[in-house]
Amino acid sequence: MAPVQKTLAKNRKEHSLPSGAPGSSSLRMQLLDAVNRHICSSSRLSETVEQIVQTTQTALRAEASSVLLLDDSGSHLSFHVAEGAKASRLKHVTVGLDSGIAGWVATHKEPAIVNNVRADSRFTGEVDKSIGFVTRSVMCVPLVVHSSSIGVLEVLNKRDGSGFTEQDLECLEAVAATAAIAIENTRLQQKVEQGYKATMRSLAAAIDAKDPYTRGHSQRVVDYSVLAAVALGLSHNEVDVIEQAAILHDVGKIGIDDRILSKPDRLTTEERLIVQEHPIIGAAIVADIPFLADARELLIHHHERLDGSGYPHRLAGDDIPLGARILAVADAFDTMVTDRPYRSALPVEQAVAELRRCSGSQFDERVVEAFLGGLQTRATV
């Protein structure tokens, strides 16, 4: 490390909670430093917002503070974070955008300092009544992202009984700019995750529409695959990918003619080759979905066999991804123990014996033992 680095690293430790000289520009810098540190260090942004609110309340010597956010309809503000006495009672409180100081600030996208709420016509006292708090003074600033108001940040009652100043307001506005973007960030992150889940549900619904049997089957293959994956000690992330692949492993059957899929007789060679296209078709269906890239690799190979006699790529041994080897065992087991158009279900003991018989040729031995061990543990619990 170059000499200047040591000094810098040392200096950085000093940025912690502001000591609180209200209204001074040094306070403001310290407050912003603290806020910025929270943003850099916390891995969950909802926690960041809580920390921002708490830090601000302490620095501005207020009795209470809160963040209210506009709901989806855009007509109400609801408490997102609240600190101070009675804060816990605010959880389910909402206020109309057309009433109160918070509503005014959110609507007008202008800040407000009200040091005697009784003398301000915008103050309704409704929230006070509902939670048993007495507001004397309010300083409230809008949270603005992309020129739109998403809510407000407010502090209540200066601890020493004096009023909030314009210097306090400058502090609060600077914090609000950062808080707004942190909140927007959390929302976007949730939107990305909701998008993932929605896509999965939609594809599962498409499988279900094609063939309700396949859907029930997919759910059981998820169950068996996760059982084996956990027994093999795979990581949380690996288990997630296997779960996604298991839900979608037969999505490619959407592309296989119903006359073949539900044929009660033995398939011709030509028909069997058509059915064997389903992993490739499935991979094509999910090809453009970035978050399914890893699951797609397992989905393509869930009909490979350890000895290289499977399809579509005739992979053998460790060339088959472990997750795909797990899916193969789970898929085969569920197929054996349920009725199919061309035969009745096998008893569980017989299916277990069949897995063991094909262990080392069709199936990975470690996977078979992990799965059967997991199955037995569950049965005896």
Add this chain to the structure above:
Amino acid sequence: MAPVQKTLAKNRKEHSLPSGAPGSSSLRMQLLDAVNRHICSSSRLSETVEQIVQTTQTALRAEASSVLLLDDSGSHLSFHVAEGAKASRLKHVTVGLDSGIAGWVATHKEPAIVNNVRADSRFTGEVDKSIGFVTRSVMCVPLVVHSSSIGVLEVLNKRDGSGFTEQDLECLEAVAATAAIAIENTRLQQKVEQGYKATMRSLAAAIDAKDPYTRGHSQRVVDYSVLAAVALGLSHNEVDVIEQAAILHDVGKIGIDDRILSKPDRLTTEERLIVQEHPIIGAAIVADIPFLADARELLIHHHERLDGSGYPHRLAGDDIPLGARILAVADAFDTMVTDRPYRSALPVEQAVAELRRCSGSQFDERVVEAFLGGLQTRATV
């Protein structure tokens, strides 16, 4: 507006570009104010980052400044924004994470002030060589989100020939915290949009897997629907929703047995009732996808008829969403002018005559005229 509001509104205008007293705490406050204002007011966050970089360079009296971001592989940094002489040449320049001052800062998540780059072993001069710039001094800070480094923000060459100070660094670090979260925000927003597109492509691929005819049909229905929607003067957003609904209008056919869909003979009453379930099945497939909520309403009703004799809900007149009335015309037209399993394509003139004949009973007259007008305009262009 309460009296205090007027003062506040007036004060807020004063937060603009910092006047530039380097290293002073007032400079830092002004710089942060300017940065925060950019974030609140710009509707595109990529622009925000450009403005942040520009503002920072001016305030810190540097000759050049840039933001370098880690690429997806996490092994290289590439120039995202650059200001100053030669900046335009940096567009396609990338640097390895294992070399240079920027690489060191991104890897170690520690800032660096290097006031004589020739004396620093981390400096390689590679970028200078490739663009014809001469770096004398560098101040570089990491961009950190959720405890991970996403890149660096750097300023080069103090204009007056002096070096960067630790006070300058405090400024740059405060700006970096805000810039990092603004950049993360832009990325998340792109991820949400990519997720939308990926979901659409995946469902389109599922339709294609079921029946390649349907896919081609869906694309043409998009084309015809957009033609009619634009001719009717609908908004950009309304046209987008109609386009989504058009792509997906037959997704429910995934749930209809191939034996019925490709039957060359007339369908029995029972078979016809099964086919008529496809709008409901389609709506079920997209039900959990929030961004398709509006398109779903059109998809359900694309087989309603103006006189109330359609399906599934026998809606009539204006009770049928306008977008669904548009889909109905586009769908019927394409079905008539293409070969189907049960009959050959009609000539275009005959299909046009049929639309006109059923105008006012099956189809909305305004929609038919708008569509035919659009079709004619296109043919004569």
